Amino acid sequence: MTSLDHDYSQVMSSEKTTGGGKRSAPPTTPNKQQPAAATKKTRSDGEKSSEESATKQILDGITKLSERFDVQEERMNQISDKLEKNCTLVTKLTADVTEYKIKTVKLEQQVAKLNEEVTATKEKCKEQERYKRRWNLRIKGLKEKEKEDVRGIVISLLSQIAPGVPWDVRDMVDSVHRIGRRESQQSRQVIIQFVKRECRNEIWRLTKNCDVCKREGIRFAEDMIPEDRETRKLLWPKIKEARDQNKRAYFRGPFGFIENVQVFP
Template sequence: MANPRQANVSDHDYDLPALENSFEEEGTVFDGLDSRMDEIQTALKRFDDLEKKLEGIENRMDGIGKATKENTENIVKLKERVEHLTLENKELREKCLESERYKRRWDLRLMGVPEKDNENTREVVLGILTRVVPMSVEKLRDTVDTIHRLGKRGAVNNNMPRAIIIQFAMRTVRDEVWRKSKEARVCKEMKIYFREDFSKEDRAARAKLWPMVEQARRSGKRAFLKEGYALIDGGKVVP
């Protein structure tokens, strides 16, 4: 029986072109794998870089968080300090204002006395005071401390004489002058009048409160102006 193998064909004969094509295809596959590996390595490196950046951001965020906490604590402390200083300043202002009020209770202002060149203001006022209260000039000299006009002459162009401030050494004499000046003949004859010496703050408060006092009086209520406040039917009203 004849051998089915073809003649001249060896068991070790190979299809070389096919093998070459196969190697070429495998090489192409390996090249593709190498390229993919390079891409993976590049991606991994990017991930590592991103991770480091994220760690840096987290560290900075932690630092910012700590700084924010410290700043918040400092702001709270500063706010408490400011509130304390504000309250302290308010109390000091009230004490200074009350001290000024106490000092001014010994004073009276005399309004409307004509000014003359080289006038002796003290003697002019003492002469007026002797007609307001039954007291000699000599005694008044001992009970009145200082007398002078307020401001500079001609500072206000209204032809009105400057007010005169009278500082008494005795409160009882001051109060008697204040009471009797309202009906004193000399005030009517000379068209002059006395005023209490209020601070700037109290004058502003009285200007705001006076309309309320007038309205209360028209309504039949008992209303009075005081130093920086008003009393209406026994209740204290502040501006």
């Protein structure tokens, strides 16, 4: 056996004697290591599982949020459509209101104009009726009888009131009739329509302070339209009060005067 076969023995021998008799450290024997790949694989599986769980939760949350956003978006779209329709409707209504306002203003102007025309027409009709009644006189207090000849009675009465007139009373009187409904306790008034206005005015003058009228208990008056009679009724208390105070108070048509000054109701 050669010396090379026991080199390790020499090394061990020399280690024992090296350094002045000190023993040197024996050669290091490599330790048995754990497989690194196996440890890394176990840790990666756990992390992967945790990551997958977290990712799944996040994805589920995102999906739910997305669904909620979709629902909200759909609702917002519906609301937007409704608002658009309402806006269109409001725009149309605003245009209609503006148009109706314009029409209303025009109608108000037309109505105002028509009212003015109606008022003017009424006044014209009243004036025409007033003018026509200036040929008439009323007799108040003339007793009414059954089957009377009211024209003959009035002609006889006028002949006594105006015996010296230069015309025939029968020719100057056109029509004579009573007005209103017949009542048993009160005599109706009599309307006399004359042919000529000058004859009517002369009779009207002669009836003032006439003894025949006082004896018969009758009174002649102007034939006025209802509105003028109502105005006179309202003025009568003032006229009567003025007459009681010995003031000059009188009527001229529907108007009242005290000491030549017009009075109002």
